[in-house]
Amino acid sequence: MAAYTSGQLPVPHGQVPAATFVEELFGHLPRADQRRWALACIQGLLSTPGKKSVRRLAATVSASPTASQSLHQFINASPWDWEPARQELLRWIEQRAQARAWTIGLAVLPKRGEHSVGVHRRFVQESGRTLNCQVGIGAFLSTGGTGLPVDWRLLLPDQWCQDPQRRVRARIPDTAAHDRQVWSHILDLADALASRTRTALPPLVADMSEGTDAAALMRGLSRRGQDFVIAVPGSLPVLPCAHFTGQQPGVPGPASPLGVRRLLTLSGRRHPHTATVSAHDGAPRLVRILSGLAQLPPARSGAAGHQHTYRVFTEWRPAGGRLSRMWVTNMANRRMDELLTLTGLPAATAATLHDLETHFGLLDFEGRSFPGWHHHMTLISAAYAYRRLAGSALLPPYVHAPGLRSA
DSSP states (O other), X not given: OOOOXXXXXXXXXXXXXXXXXXXXXXXXXXXXXXXXXXXXXXXXXXXXXXXXXXXXXXXXXXXXXXHHHHHHXXXXXOOOOXXXXXXXXXXXXXXXXOOSEEEXXXXXXXXXXXXXXXXXXXXXXXXXXXXXXXXXXXXXXXOSSOEEEEEEEEOOOHHHHTOHXXXXXXXXXXXXXSSOOHHHHHHHHHHHHHHHOSSOOOOEEEEOTTSSOHHHHXXXXXXTTOOEEEEEOTTOEEXXXXXXXXXXXXXXXXXXOEXXXXXXXXXXXXXXXXXXXXXXXXXXXEEEEEEEXXXXXXXXXXXXXXXXXXXXXXXXXXXXXXXXXXXXXXXXXXXXXXXXXXXXXXXXXXXXXXXXXXXXXXXXXXXXXXXHHHHHHHHHHHHHHHHHHTOXXXXXXXXXXXXXXXX
């Protein structure tokens, strides 16, 4: 693999060479050859042009004919724990970038055949087609200008959860939940990030506008005391607070909930609101907002307990006469311009996912085993963070070396 010479490149202030970065993240690996292959993979992801297949990555870092087999072994079969690496990745990023929010992104990974772990047929809204794919749920630390991936979950449909042979073949551990939906994975990611971060908890921003699980996610985050801004379907049922329906305080709301879209239409007529936000070019832009306060209906009939009050809002463009994406937040007293800024962060997360697909090999790994999938996602996340926060100037040139011992 690549040989490094001390003093070979100047290290800019506040940055670290790739070897030091990888040692910080993967120093927990018990064997020296595993740590060397971690560095080789990161270097390969950063330097290999085009498709990032294991064979092409191996050819970049070693002239040995067995390098491809050894790298595949390290990623797909070697029994190393990815959780410590992700914890160190979050720590490393937080030392260099201030989190404005945690954002959630869905990575749709098209696959051929039926052997990649978690692969299933799924309708994908963005493409308007049903695809054979894996679905990864990613947590991103959003700095405003970019989203940096720090943790992942793999969606496992029923055909994978309930088939013992598939679980054994793909090495799916018993700890991998059998019935996790997207909203449940997001809660799990929120718990993991809260336990790892060394900073104050930022808001969590997610797009649940195409699903039916927004209410379950809102309830779960509210129980945790986690601030959030979530895009929801216009049909999501809510109970309007009294002063937004023209009722007297203390009088119960309507017996039947309203959909969010209907609530915003009604409340907007009574309580129009404007806010000034920054456009993409930095110039101020005046926008009209429809907003109201509401609660969720009880999760089940007769259920009691504390009811949280949420703000529902959307940007209204009178020229088209249509509502934009609808959002719900538990930060009901936050300034509207701040909330609108948060709603723009998923666009940066989508751009990161595109970068991961185009330049970091997100779609280029076969991903047959559950550990292999998580190893792959950890490595590309690390490579992306290093590229964004440390830069290519710290990548030393390769000197091809004989193959490394199998991981």
